[in-house]
Amino acid sequence: MRKLLLAFLLSSQVAFGQSLTKPEKGIVQSVQKQMPETMAFLEKVVNINSGTLNIEGVRTVGKLMGDELQKLGFKTEWITLPDSMNRAGHLVATRQGKKGKKLFLIGHLDTVFEKSLPMEPFTRLNDSTASGQGVNDMKGGDVLVIAALKALQTQGLLDDTSITVYFTGDEESSGGPESRRDFIKRAKQCDVALAFETAQGLRTVTTGRRGASSWTLNVKARSGHSSGVFSSLGYGAIYEATRILNEFRRTLSQEQYLTFNPGLIVGGAEVRYDDKTAKAETVGKTNIVAGATLVKGDLRFLGEAQKENARARMREIVDKSLPQTKATITFADGIPSMEPSAANDDLRKLVSKVSEDMGLGPVAAGDPGSRGAGDVSFVAAYLPCLDGLGASGKGAHSIEETMNLKEYPLLIQRTAVLIYRLTR
Template identity: 30%
Template structure:
C-alpha cells in the first residue's frame, strides 16, 4: 500500500488548519465542563459531535449516568491487512472534563497573548481534543490510515474515570495502539511512564461532648484523624516512588465541642504495580486501628488510576513517534510523570500506549495553565506521521 501520497496530503492539509483549530479550541475552553457538571461536559461533547457531523464522521454515544457521556468517533481505514494485530483499531484518546468550578470560563475566558493560549482546560486537555478531531477529519478526507481510527472522548478522567474506565478498557482490549493526547511537556517531550494513584477517604467517628464542662465524656475524631495522618504520611518512600498525602481534612462541630466526626482524604501514588497491595494493606491497618480508644473509622476508595508502564511494543510506539517528530521538525524525548492519566488503564490491558502527544502546555489545574499555539499543527502532523509509521514498526 502506498502511503506516501495520503501522508503528504494529510500533513499539508493540517498545515492549513491552524486558525480553525484555534477557533474550535476557543469554543471548547469557553464552555463549562468540570467533572461533576455532567451537563457542561456533555455540552463540550456537543461541540465534538457538531464538528464530526460537519466532516461526515459518525459518532456513537455511550451514556454516562452521573458524569459526562463517552463519545466514540470512527474513521474507516485499512482492514484487509494480513498479520498480527493489524486489523485492530488505532485509538486517539482524550477527556473533556476539567478540574475547575462552574463559571470559570466567564472569569477566565480563552485568550492568546504573544502566542500563548490560556483559559480553563486549555492544555488539559481541550487542545488535545481539538488535535484528535482534526486528525480524524484529515484521515477521513484524504484516506490512507493503516487501520480503523477511533476517537474516544471521555467525560470523567479528572476524578479517576469512575464511569469512563470500563469504556476505555473495553476499547483498549481491541486496540492496535493508543495515543493519549494529554498535553505535551513544556520541554516538548511525551510521557512514556506514569505513576498509579488511589484516591481515598477515611471517615472517623468519635463522641461529642462539651469541651469545658464534660470533656472527659468526649472522644475526639479530630484527635484520631491527626494520629492517622501522621502514620499514613510515614508510609511515604521516595526511593520507591511511593507518596502519601492527606490533602483535605474536615471535621468537628464547634470550637467548644469535642469533635464527633472527621474526615481525611488520601492520595496514594506509586510506580511499581506490585507496591499497591502492600501500601493499601498498611493504610487499611492504620484506619482500622484506634489510636484513641472508642473511635471508629471507615476507608472508602473514591477513584483510582493504574500506572502507565512501557512494554516492548509501547517502546516501539514511542520510537515511531520520535521519528515522526523529527520528520516534522521537533525533538520529542520521553519523560516519566508522577501524574496519573487514563493511559494507565489502556496500558494495563495490554494496548501499546503513548501519552502526552497533544499540543505543548503546562501549569495544568491552575490559573496559569497555558498552551503554546505554535505547537498545535506540528503535534498533529507528528501524530499523523506516527500513524503512518505503524506498519514499518511492526505495530
C-alpha cells in the first residue's frame, strides 16, 4: 500500500503547473491527500456486483455513492422506475447556487457483468494497473466525480455552486425512453453536461460519439423437400438472409462512422425467439428447404441523417427478394448520437487549457467512431457536452477490464480544476 501511495504522489507531482492559481493548487493537493480514501472507496464499489438486472446491487452502489455526495452538501434522491421495466432506477444529487455555470455531471451505476457471471474483484495487478468489473466502465468515472467534488469541498470551493450529479442505473441496458425522461428534463435546466465514461488517456476527450439503434430481419420462404431448392421452391429463407446480409456488407460497410452488426441469426423450418431472454430456437433438417430465418443486429451512426439514410438503403436491399422468398426489416431507436459541435469543442478547449496549465499538454478531440453510444447523447441536442472524462483503462465489458492507476489522480485533478473554473 505504501509503495502504491508513493507511485500516486510521484505521478501527481507534474500537476503543479506554473499557470495554476493558488486555489487550484490547493485543489490538486487535496486530491493527492485523499487518494488513499478514493482508492479504498473504488475498491469497495467495484466489489459489489451491479449488473443492470441486479437491481439490489445497483441500488446498493447507488446508496454508497449517494451517502458520499450527501457528505459534500448535496441533496440526494432516488428516481424509481415502473416495475415493468425491471430496472433499479437512478441516483440524483443536487446543490443550488448562483456562481458560474450550472453543471450536469453524468455517470452510471450499472455494469455489463450480471450476477450470473463469475465475479472479478478489484485487484491491483501492479503499481500502474488495477482490474475488476466496471473498474473503468464506469465505477472509476463515478468515483472520480465524487473525488473531484470532495477536493473542491475541502477547499471551500463548492459553496454557492449549481451542480447536478446524475448516475443512471441502466446505461448498459436501458429500460426504454421513459427511463431517460427525468434525466433529459434535468439536463435542460443546466448549462453544460460533462460525462465520465472511460477516458482514452490524458490527451483526448470526446466531443462526438455515435448513436445506437437495432434492427430485426425476418425472412419467410416456401418450404419443402430440398430437391426443390433453386427451382420450384425458390431459394429458401437462409439463402435470402445471406444475400441481404452480404449486400449490406458490400454496399454500406465502407461508410465512415456507420456500422451494422448482425448479432444473432437463426434459420430452419421453424424459428422462435424470446425477447426477454434473447434466446432463439429452431427446428430443421438438411433435406428441408428453410422456411424461416431471423436476424437481429445493431446499427451505429453519427447523426440522424446518416441513420435514416442507412435505414432507407437497407430497406431497398431487403425488398429485392429472391424467388419464393419474402423479407421484412424493422428498426427500433435506442440511444441517439452526439454530433461534434462548435460548443462541444469550446468545452474541449477549456479542458485543454486546464491540462496545459497543469503541465500535462494539450487535449484533442477523439475520433467519434472509436466510441459506442452513451447517456450523454440523450442530452447532446440541448446543451454543450463532453464525454470521455472518466478513468482511463482498457478492456471494458470484458474480464480483462483494467484501469490506469498512474493517470487516475491526474484525471481527478483535471476534472476538479475544470469544475472550479466553470463554476466561478
